[in-house]
Amino acid sequence: MSGTILEVENLSVDIPVAAGMLHPVRGIGFTVSRGETLCIVGESGCGKSLTSLAIMGLLPKTARRNADRMEFLGRDIRNLREREMARLRGGSMSMIFQEPMTSLNPSYTIGNQLAEVYLRHVEQSRAAARDRAVFLLEKVGISSAASRLGQYPHQLSGGQRQRVMIAMALMCGPELIIADEPTTALDVTIQAQILHLLAELQREFRMGMILITHDLGIVARVADKVQVMYAGKTVEEGPCETVFDAPMHPYTQGLLRCIPIPGRTRRGERLGSVPGIVPNLVGELSGCMFRNRCDYASDACAGLRDEPTRMGDGHAYTCLRAPEEVLGERQPAEAP
Amino acid sequence: MPAYTLKRTFVALLILIVVSGLTFSLSHLSADPALTIGGEQASEEDIQAIRKLYGFDRPIHVQYLDWLGRALSGDFGESYHYKQRVFDMVSERIGRTMLLGTLAILFALVVSIPLGTLAAMRPNSITDRIALFIAVLGQALPTFWFALMMIIVFGVWWRWLPISGHTQWANYVMPTIALGYYATPALMRLTRAGMIEVLASDYIRTARAKGLSPASVLFKHALRNAIIPVVALAAVWFGFMLGGSIVIETIFNLKGIGWLSYDALLRSDLPVVQAIVLVFASFYVVLTLLADLLNAYLDPRISVR
Numbered sequence: 001m002s003g004t005i006l007e008v009e010n011l012s013v014d015i016p017v018a019a020g021m022l023h024p025v026r027g028i029g030f031t032v033s034r035g036e037t038l039c040i041v042g043e044s045g046c047g048k049s050l051t052s053l054a055i056m057g058l059l060p061k062t063a064r065r066n067a068d069r070m071e072f073l074g075r076d077i078r079n080l081r082e083r084e085m086a087r088l089r090g091g092s093m094s095m096i097f098q099e100p101m102t103s104l105n106p107s108y109t110i111g112n113q114l115a116e117v118y119l120r121h122v123e124q125s126r127a128a129a130r131d132r133a134v135f136l137l138e139k140v141g142i143s144s145a146a147s148r149l150g151q152y153p154h155q156l157s158g159g160q161r162q163r164v165m166i167a168m169a170l171m172c173g174p175e176l177i178i179a180d181e182p183t184t185a186l187d188v189t190i191q192a193q194i195l196h197l198l199a200e201l202q203r204e205f206r207m208g209m210i211l212i213t214h215d216l217g218i219v220a221r222v223a224d225k226v227q228v229m230y231a232g233k234t235v236e237e238g239p240c241e242t243v244f245d246a247p248m249h250p251y252t253q254g255l256l257r258c259i260p261i262p263g264r265t266r267r268g269e270r271l272g273s274v275p276g277i278v279p280n281l282v283g284e285l286s287g288c289m290f291r292n293r294c295d296y297a298s299d300a301c302a303g304l305r306d307e308p309t310r311m312g313d314g315h316a317y318t319c320l321r322a323p324e325e326v327l328g329e330r331q332p333a334e335a336p
Numbered sequence: 337m338p339a340y341t342l343k344r345t346f347v348a349l350l351i352l353i354v355v356s357g358l359t360f361s362l363s364h365l366s367a368d369p370a371l372t373i374g375g376e377q378a379s380e381e382d383i384q385a386i387r388k389l390y391g392f393d394r395p396i397h398v399q400y401l402d403w404l405g406r407a408l409s410g411d412f413g414e415s416y417h418y419k420q421r422v423f424d425m426v427s428e429r430i431g432r433t434m435l436l437g438t439l440a441i442l443f444a445l446v447v448s449i450p451l452g453t454l455a456a457m458r459p460n461s462i463t464d465r466i467a468l469f470i471a472v473l474g475q476a477l478p479t480f481w482f483a484l485m486m487i488i489v490f491g492v493w494w495r496w497l498p499i500s501g502h503t504q505w506a507n508y509v510m511p512t513i514a515l516g517y518y519a520t521p522a523l524m525r526l527t528r529a530g531m532i533e534v535l536a537s538d539y540i541r542t543a544r545a546k547g548l549s550p551a552s553v554l555f556k557h558a559l560r561n562a563i564i565p566v567v568a569l570a571a572v573w574f575g576f577m578l579g580g581s582i583v584i585e586t587i588f589n590l591k592g593i594g595w596l597s598y599d600a601l602l603r604s605d606l607p608v609v610q611a612i613v614l615v616f617a618s619f620y621v622v623l624t625l626l627a628d629l630l631n632a633y634l635d636p637r638i639s640v641r
C-alpha cells in the first residue's frame with residue numbers, strides 16, 4: 001500500500017534482569033498508514049511503552065530488539081545507526097510521553113525547546129522556528145502564544161505542558177506520531193480535551209498516529225484500528241468498529257465489559273478490570289498467557305500457538321475458541 | 337530576579353554584621369589583649385597604661401563600634417608584633433591567597449566535571465572505576481602529605497618546579513594542585529551523581545526523542561542541570577580553600593594571608609587575626625551570595641520560590 005508509513009512484523013524486546021531474561025514484548029506486528037490512527041490498549045505492564053520506544057529507537061541500553069521487519073516510509077530501520085535514527089526522530093517521527101510534568105527541561109524556555117527541534121531538522125532560521133512555534137502553540141490551544149515562548153515549564157500547568165509537548169512533536173511536520181498514554185497523568189477534566197486535540201491535529205495534518213490510551217471512549221471515537229495487547233503479545237486486532245462490536249478474545253471481552261451499549265463507552269471510562277494478575281514474563285514462555293485468568297481456559301490452552309484466527313477485514317484474535325463458539329454464545333446475551 | 341537578588345543581598349549584609357560582632361568579641365574574650373601586648377615581664381602599671389592607650393578600658397560595645405567604624409574605612413589598627421598597619425600587611429598578601437584559591441578551585445572543577453561526566457555516561461565501566469579511584473585517592477591522602485610528596489618528587493628529585501615562594505607562576509603549580517585536588521572527590525562525585533540522575537530523567541528522553549545530537553543532549557540538556565548543585569558546592573569549597581590555604585601556604589612558604597594568619601595566631605597578634613577572620617568571613621558570605629545568584633540564573637525555578 002502506497003500510504004503505508006510504518007510496518008512492523010514480529011517485533012520483540014528482551015531485557016536481561018537479575019532473575020533471567022525478561023520478554024516484555026513478544027512478536028508484535030502492525031501497520032500504520034497515512035491519516036490512520038492505531039490504538040493500542042492493554043493493561044499496564046503489557047509492553048505498550050516498550051513497543052513505542054522500540055520503534056523510536058529509544059529503548060533502555062540493556063534492552064535488545066528483534067524484528068522480522070521494521071519499515072518506516074519504506075526504509076528498513078532495524079539496522080540504522082544511531083546518527084541516522086536521530087535524523088528521523090523528532091523530524092519525521094515524533095513521540096509524546098506519559099509524563100508532561102517532567103518531560104520538558106526545567107532550565108530552558110518553551111520557545112527555546114520548541115525552536116531547537118526545528119533548527120535541528122528543518123532549517124537554520126530562528127525567525128522561522130519562532131513563527132512555527134507560535135503557530136503550533138496557537139493550534140494546540142495555548143493562549144497568547146507569542147508571550148509564552150519566554151516562559152519556563154514550571155510556569156505552566158500539566159495540561160499546558162502536554163499541549164507544548166504536542167506542539168513540539170509537530171514542529172517538523174512528522175509523518176508518524178506516537179502518543180504513549182498522553183493524558184494518564186492529567187486531570188480527568190482535561191484528558192478528553194487533549195485526546196480530542198490530538199485526534200483533530202492528526203486528521204488535519206494527515207499523520208499516522210499510534211495512540212496508547214486507557215480511555216476506551218476515545219478509542220471508540222478516534223481509532224481506525226485497535227490492537228489489544230496482553231503480556232507482550234497481540235491477542236486481538238482489527239478495525240475499531242469490528243473489535244468493539246464483536247470482541248472475540250476473552251481478554252478483550254473483559255476490557256469491554258464495562259461498556260453499557262456495545263460500541264459506545266462513556267467519556268473518561270477506564271478499562272474494565274479483569275480479575276487476576278499478569279504472569280511473570282521472565283524465561284521461556286509458551287501457550288496462552290491469559291489462561292490463568294480466563295473463564296474458558298482448558299488444558300489445551302497451554303499448547304496455544306501464535307496462529308491467529310482470522311475473521312476477514314483484518315480482524316484476528318489468538319485463542320483456541322472457534323468463532324462460532326464465541327459468536328453463538330454472544331447473540332442471546334446482547335439482544336436488546 | 338531583581339527582588340530575589342535584593343533579598344539575598346540583604347540577608348548577606350545581616351550575616352556580615354553578626355560575623356563582625358562575633359569576630360570582635362571572640363578574640364576579645366579568648367585572651368586579654370593588654371597582657372599579650374605587654375608581654376611576660378610587664379608590671380601592673382604597664383598593663384593599665386596599655387589598656388588606656390589602646391582603649392581596652394572602655395565598654396565593649398563602644399570598643400566594637402569604634403573598631404567596626406575604623407575597619408569599614410580600612411583601618412584595622414596596627415600589628416602588635418610587627419608594628420605595621422594591618423591593612424597594609426593584609427592587602428599586600430591577599431592577592432596571593434585569592435590567586436591560589438581561584439587557581440585551585442578552577443583546577444578542581446576542570447578535573448572533576450569532565451571526570452564526573454565521563455563516569456556518569458557509563459556507570460561501573462573502566463572509566464568510572466578510574467575516576468572513582470582518583471577521587472578516593474584524593475580523599476584518602478592528607479593534603480599536607482600529598483603536598484610533601486609533590487615537593488619531594490617534582491621539587492627535589494626531578495627539580496621541575498620551585499618548592500617555595502610566590503614570585504613566579506611556577507610557584508603556584510604545586511600549591512594549586514595540592515589544594516585543588518582536595519576538593520576534586522566531592523565535586524566529582526556530585527557531578528557524577530547529578531549526571532546519572534539527570535541522564536535518566538524524562539526530559540533527557542525527550543531531548544533524545546527530538547533527535548538532538550549527542551553533544552546537545554549531554555551538554556545543553558544534561559550538564560546544565562547536573563551542574564547546579566556543583567556550583568553551590570564549588571562556592572563552599574572555594575571558601576574552604578581560602579581558609580585551608582593556611583596549611584598549603586605554610587608548606588610552600590607562599591606568603592599569602594593563610595600564611596599570615598598562621599603567623600599571627602602563633603604570636604597572638606590580635607588585630608591581624610581579627611582582620612583576617614573578618615576578610616575570610618566577608619569573602620565567604622559574598623561567595624555564598626554569588627553562588628545563590630548564579631544558581632538562580634541557572635535554575636529559573638529558584639527565584640520563584
Ligand SMILES: Nc1ncnc2c1ncn2[C@@H]1O[C@H](COP(=O)(O)OP(=O)(O)O)[C@@H](O)[C@H]1O
Nearest residue numbers: 015017024043044045046047048049050051060
Ligand atoms: N528498563 C527496564 N528494565 C527492566 N524491565 C523493564 C524496563 N522497562 C520496562 N520493563 C518491564 O517491561 C514490562 C513492560 O513495560 P512497559 O512497556 O512500560 O508497559 P506498559 O504497557 O505499561 O507501557 C513491564 O513489566 C516492565 O516492568
Ligand SMILES: [Mg+2]
Nearest residue numbers: 048049180181
Ligand atoms: Mg507505559
